[in-house]
Every structure is written in C-alpha cells, then in structure tokens.
Amino acid sequence: MIEFNDIAKSFASGAIETEVLKGVSFKVGKGEFIAIMAPSGTGKTTLLNILGCLMKASRGSYLFEEQDIETLNDDQLSEIRNKKIGFVFQTFNLLEKTSALDNVLLPLVYSDIYPPDAQKKAVQLLAAVGLNERIHYKPGELSGGQQQRVAIARALINDPAVILADEPTGNLDNASAEEIMGIFKSLHNQGRTIVLVTHDLGVARQAGRVIFLKDGKVDKEETLK
Amino acid sequence: MKIIRIAHVSLGAISKHKARTFLIILAVVVGIATLTVIVALTQGANKIILQRINNFGPDAIMIHSGGGKERGPSTVSEANLTKKDITDIQDINGVKLVSPFQVSLDMPVKFGNKFTTAWVFGVEPSWEEAWKRGSSKGAFISDADNEQLFKVCVIGQTAAKDLFGDTNPIGENIMIENVSFKVIGILEKRGQSPVGTDFDNLILIPFTTASRRLMNQPLYISMARTIVSKPSQIKTVTGQIRDILRANHHLADTEEDDFTMSSPEEITRMIKGTSQTLNIFLWLVGVISPFVGGIVLMNIMLMAVSERKREIGLRRAVGAKKKHIIFQFLAESLMLTFAGGVFGVAGGVIVAFLFHLSGKPITITWQPFVVAFLFASLIGLFFGIYPARKAASLDPANALSQK
Numbered sequence: 001m002i003e004f005n006d007i008a009k010s011f012a013s014g015a016i017e018t019e020v021l022k023g024v025s026f027k028v029g030k031g032e033f034i035a036i037m038a039p040s041g042t043g044k045t046t047l048l049n050i051l052g053c054l055m056k057a058s059r060g061s062y063l064f065e066e067q068d069i070e071t072l073n074d075d076q077l078s079e080i081r082n083k084k085i086g087f088v089f090q091t092f093n094l095l096e097k098t099s100a101l102d103n104v105l106l107p108l109v110y111s112d113i114y115p116p117d118a119q120k121k122a123v124q125l126l127a128a129v130g131l132n133e134r135i136h137y138k139p140g141e142l143s144g145g146q147q148q149r150v151a152i153a154r155a156l157i158n159d160p161a162v163i164l165a166d167e168p169t170g171n172l173d174n175a176s177a178e179e180i181m182g183i184f185k186s187l188h189n190q191g192r193t194i195v196l197v198t199h200d201l202g203v204a205r206q207a208g209r210v211i212f213l214k215d216g217k218v219d220k221e222e223t224l225k
Numbered sequence: 226m227k228i229i230r231i232a233h234v235s236l237g238a239i240s241k242h243k244a245r246t247f248l249i250i251l252a253v254v255v256g257i258a259t260l261t262v263i264v265a266l267t268q269g270a271n272k273i274i275l276q277r278i279n280n281f282g283p284d285a286i287m288i289h290s291g292g293g294k295e296r297g298p299s300t301v302s303e304a305n306l307t308k309k310d311i312t313d314i315q316d317i318n319g320v321k322l323v324s325p326f327q328v329s330l331d332m333p334v335k336f337g338n339k340f341t342t343a344w345v346f347g348v349e350p351s352w353e354e355a356w357k358r359g360s361s362k363g364a365f366i367s368d369a370d371n372e373q374l375f376k377v378c379v380i381g382q383t384a385a386k387d388l389f390g391d392t393n394p395i396g397e398n399i400m401i402e403n404v405s406f407k408v409i410g411i412l413e414k415r416g417q418s419p420v421g422t423d424f425d426n427l428i429l430i431p432f433t434t435a436s437r438r439l440m441n442q443p444l445y446i447s448m449a450r451t452i453v454s455k456p457s458q459i460k461t462v463t464g465q466i467r468d469i470l471r472a473n474h475h476l477a478d479t480e481e482d483d484f485t486m487s488s489p490e491e492i493t494r495m496i497k498g499t500s501q502t503l504n505i506f507l508w509l510v511g512v513i514s515p516f517v518g519g520i521v522l523m524n525i526m527l528m529a530v531s532e533r534k535r536e537i538g539l540r541r542a543v544g545a546k547k548k549h550i551i552f553q554f555l556a557e558s559l560m561l562t563f564a565g566g567v568f569g570v571a572g573g574v575i576v577a578f579l580f581h582l583s584g585k586p587i588t589i590t591w592q593p594f595v596v597a598f599l600f601a602s603l604i605g606l607f608f609g610i611y612p613a614r615k616a617a618s619l620d621p622a623n624a625l626s627q628k
Contacts, residue, residue, distance in 0.1 A: 045626070054542060054622040075546045082544020093539045093625065097241045109230045110544040154543070 086155025145176025253565025261573025347435020363410030538624030558609025566601025
C-alpha cells in the first residue's frame with residue numbers, strides 16, 4: 001500500500017544544498033508493522049514527513065494506495081492526511097488546555113462528515129487505551145505515557161489506512177514505553193498497518209520488519225517474524 | 226458543518242487565552258467608543274447648526290446699519306437706514322416684504338421687585354410675517370399701537386420667566402428703563418440665534434414708540450429684515466439692495482459699505498467655517514483610534530501565530546487545509562473585533578450621554594451603530610487577514626518541529 005521509489009530530498013540553506021535522503025526505496029504492505037531504524041540526524045524525520053504527506057520529495061515517486069502523492073496539491077494532501085494517516089509524535093503534540101476527549105476528536109473538525117456517534121467512538125478509543133477514567137483530563141494533568149495514549153486514540157479516530165509513529169517512546173520511561181509498544185502490537189494484531197520510525201534498536205525489533213537507513217539510503221532490511 | 230466546527234475552535238482559542246482576548250477587545254473598544262462619541266457629538270452639533278440656520282430663515286436677508294464684517298445686531302446708536310431705504314427695497318422685484326425694526330440691547334427691565342435685562346425691539350406688525358413668529362398667547366403689536374405710540378409690549382418667554390415666574394404676565398405693567406409698558410402678548414418660543422444668543426430673551430414694542438419714546442432715534446432705523454418670494458432669489462436681491470443702499474447713502478466707489486447684510490448662505494459659511502477645522506480634527510481622531518485598535522489586534526495575533534506554530538502544524542498534520550487555518554484565525558480576529566465593537570458602541574453611547582448631561586448637544590441615531598459595526602468588521606478583516614495568512618502559509622512539517 002506504500003511504495004517508495006528512489007525518494008530523495010535535499011534542503012537548501014543559502015548556497016549550500018544538503019541532500020538528506022539519497023534515493024530510498026521500500027514497500028509496506030497492508031497490515032504490516034514495520035520499523036524504520038536510523039541513527040539521529042540521518043533523515044529519519046524527513047522520511048516520516050514525506051511518508052506522512054507533510055512534505056514532498058525532491059525526486060522519486062511515492063505511491064500511497066496506488067495514488068501518486070507527488071502529483072497532489074496542498075488541499076488533496078490535507079485530505080489524505082485527514083482520512084488515511086494517523087500520526088503519533090515523539091512529543092505527543094496534544095492541544096493544551098483541551099480535554100483528552102476533544103484532542104481525540106480533533107481530526108474530525110476537518111472531516112467532510114462528522115459522524116453522529118463520534119463522541120461515543122472517541123470515548124471507546126480512550127477506553128481501549130486504558131483512559132476511560134480520564135477523558136476530561138487536560139494534557140497537563142496526564143503523565144507522558146497517558147498523553148501518548150491520547151495521541152494514539154487521536155490517530156485512530158478516522159480509521160486511517162496507516163499509523164505513522166515518530167519515536168513514540170522517545171520521551172517515555174521504560175515502563176510507559178513498554179505499554180505503548182504493547183498498544184502498537186495489539187493494533188497490529190487487529191490488522192492495522194503501522195510504520196514506526198526510531199533510532200532505538202530495541203523498539204525497532206518489536207516490529208515485524210526493520211528497514212535500516214544509513215547515509216540517506218536503505219542499508220539493509222530484516223524480517224523478524 | 227465544518228465551518229461551524231472551525232468557528233468553534235476559534236471561540237475556544239478566545240476563551241482559552243484570556244489575557245490576549247482582553248487586550249485585543251480593550252484596544253478595539255477604545256477605538257470604537259471614540260468613534261461613536263465623535264459621531265454622536267458631530268451629529269448633535271450639525272443638528273444644532275441646521276436648527277439655527279432654520280431659525281434665521283432660508284428666505285431672509287438681514288440688513289444691519291453700519292459696516293464691518295459678521296456682526297451682531299445693530300443698535301439704535303449706530304442706526305443709519307432711512308425710511309426711503311426701506312421703501313426702495315420694498316420695490317425690488319422678488320422682495321416679498323421688508324420689516325424695519327429698532328434694536329436696543331440689554332435694556333434694564335423691571336416688574337415689581339424683579340429685575341432682568343433683555344433685548345428690546347421696536348417693530349411693525351410685519352415683523353410677525355418676516356420672522357414667522359407671533360404671539361403664542363395674547364395679542365401682537367398692531368398698526369394702531371404704532372400710529373398712536375402705545376406703550377404696549379409682547380414679551381419673550383425667557384424674559385417672562387425671569388420677571389413673572391409661572392404667573393401670567395398678560396395685562397401686567399413692566400418698566401423698560403423708566404417707561405411703563407403693558408404686556409399684551411407672549412412671544413412664540415424660538416431658541417437660539419445662529420450665533421448662539423437667546424432669541425427668547427426679547428421684548429417687542431411698537432416701532433414708533435421705540436423710536437420716539439424709549440430709544441430717542443426718530444430719524445434712522447437700526448435694522449430691517451427682508452423676505453424674498455423664493456430662496457433662490459436671495460443672491461440677486463442681496464446685490465440689488467446693496468446697489469440701492471450705496472446710492473441712497475451717497476457712497477463713493479472707494480468707500481466701503483456703511484451697512485451689512487447677512488443671508489442664510491453667509492450664516493452657514495460663518496458657522497461652518499468655525500466648526501470645520503474642529504470637525505476635521507475630530508473625524509481624524511475618530512477614524513485613527515479604531516485603526517490603532519486594529520494595529521494592536523494585528524500585533525497580538527501575529528504573536529499568537531508564532532506562539533501557536535506547533536498547534537498550527539498539528540492541525541495541518543491531522544488534515545486542516547490552508548483555508549481552514551485562515552478561517553480559524555480570521556474568525557478569531559473577527560469575533561474579537563466584533564465583541565470590541567459591541568462593547569465599544571455601548572461605552573461610546575454612555576460617554577456621549579455623559580457629554581449630554583454636561584450640556585453638549587448629541588444625536589444618537591442608527592448611524593453610530595452601523596459605523597461601529599462596519600469599522601469593527603473592517604478592522605477584523607483588514608488587520609486579521611495578514612496574521613491568518615501567515616499562519617496558513619507555515620510549512621506543516623516545519624511548524625510541527627517548533628519547540
């Protein structure tokens with residue numbers, strides 16, 4: 001469902017152009033749980049931004065459910081992000097002063113259709129990540145692990161085709177990190193497609209397949225299960 | 226509806242950032258209130274000016290004895306108009322009537338132990354038509370009063386109140402200087418003259434009685450009021466009167482007029498001339514202050530945009546299009562300026578009313594409300610669009626990575 005063909009990305013800073021990705025190719029099938037493993041500062045976030053349709057590649061082609069992403073305009077990309085992609089960030093990125101419930105409902109603000117049972121669905125998602133007691137808590141009143149669970153519930157509200165997670169355990173202690181990875185694994189077991197980007201080999205190894213990036217290129221792949 | 230959901234986001238942002246909301250609304254309130262007060266005050270002043278011009282009469286030409294510019298009434302001591310002047314003016318084509326009168330300012334008037342001073346006019350019965358003003362009660366000065374030099378008077382309402390309070394003056398005798406006059410009527414109320422003097426502190430007596438018994442001016446006439454058949458004739462008639470008076474008074478070409486004429490046009494010019502500079506200044510303040518409110522709005526909204534970069538990035542990541550972000554921030558600006566507009570008009574009306582209590586004329590019509598509404602919306606749009614576009618133009622990936 002995801003096909004990266006020779007994707008490259010360079011950034012210009014003044015006269016100097018830095019090529020961060022130098023032709024990356026890989027595929028992700030439906031229902032797969034893959035990890036992209038790369039040391040910090042090697043284009044990991046850039047890759048995720050391109051995957052998440054937040055940024056366009058300088059070269060190469062990106063097919064998402066057989067649609068050529070590079071040909072879409074800004075509004076069409078927004079729609080893809082809204083309907084097809086669920087983001088989970090390292091820093092959670094929840095809206096402050098806003099309840100967990102409203103944070104989960106955020107993507108629906110921009111949906112064409114607001115399902116009548118949205119509220120109920122959001123409560124169920126929060127319950128599924130173990131936060132049924134805290135739906136009205138604001139991010140400041142929740143622990144890091146709890147905040148990340150809210151973010152996962154938010155990523156699921158629109159039933160996305162893929163969940164993109166950027167170092168989802170990077171800001172968490174070991175116990176919380178394990179809980180979050182547990183949630184990802186159970187989502188995978190329910191048939192969700194998950195792409196997780198990390199620099200932590202221990203985290204990467206929990207996915208079904210690991211793609212190793214080095215110097216802006218795919219270094220090797222490892223299938224674990 | 227998506228648009229309502231986004232407007233709800235804007236409303237949420239307004240209620241979550243209380244200090245920012247307060248500052249923006251305050252700035253807009255000050256601007257709109259200033260504008261409202263100024264609209265109310267200038268409209269009030271304009272109404273008074275119109276009223277005064279109306280009091281003067283749109284079809285009247287006033288002829289004063291003595292030269293000079295823009296003057297008050299001419300008194301008997303400087304009177305130089307003659308009976309012949311009056312009959313000659315009467316013969317001009319387009320003149321409906323000429324009513325000569327004698328004027329003595331601030332004469333002492335007494336009834337019992339009450340004193341006051343009033344303007345005393347010696348008038349003919351034609352005065353009533355010339356000023357469109359007769360007795361509201363009792364009789365007016367008649368031809369018989371003039372022929373027989375009767376010592377009767379029609380008293381203006383300010384003078385009547387000063388001397389008689391609430392009792393009926395008709396039939397009583399008052400002393401003007403040391404001459405006793407019988408009150409035969411009460412003059413209709415008129416208000417202020419174009420230059421702001423009280424037109425009701427007036428006492429009318431017969432022209433002949435004034436000339437011979439009270440003011441000692443049997444030869445000359447202090448003033449005359451001319452009424453033209455059509456207001457459009459004012460200019461030509463004024464010119465003809467000038468020619469006649471100059472000829473009758475044997476003025477050489479090099480000499481200046483020894484009389485003055487005022488017409489509604491001149492009165493309008495005179496009043497507007499003095500108030501125009503002030504009006505321009507007031508309007509400038511009135512328009513600039515909401516503008517300053519707008520600049521404050523733009524500043525604070527720009528700060529809000531850079532503070533909320535991550536939020537904007539997140540919204541873009543979960544599917545907000547550029548237009549949704551523009552709408553969100555523009556709606557925020559508009560809601561704030563609108564709230565400012567509502568409170569501003571309310572505050573402005575209260576301040577205008579305080580001015581009213583201190584005696585300033587104000588007029589509050591629908592206009593301040595419309596002006597405030599328009600200004601508030603325009604400020605919201607004009608000063609809100611830039612921060613909103615700035616927010617929407619942020620690169621989503623970049624905005625998300627902001628600390």
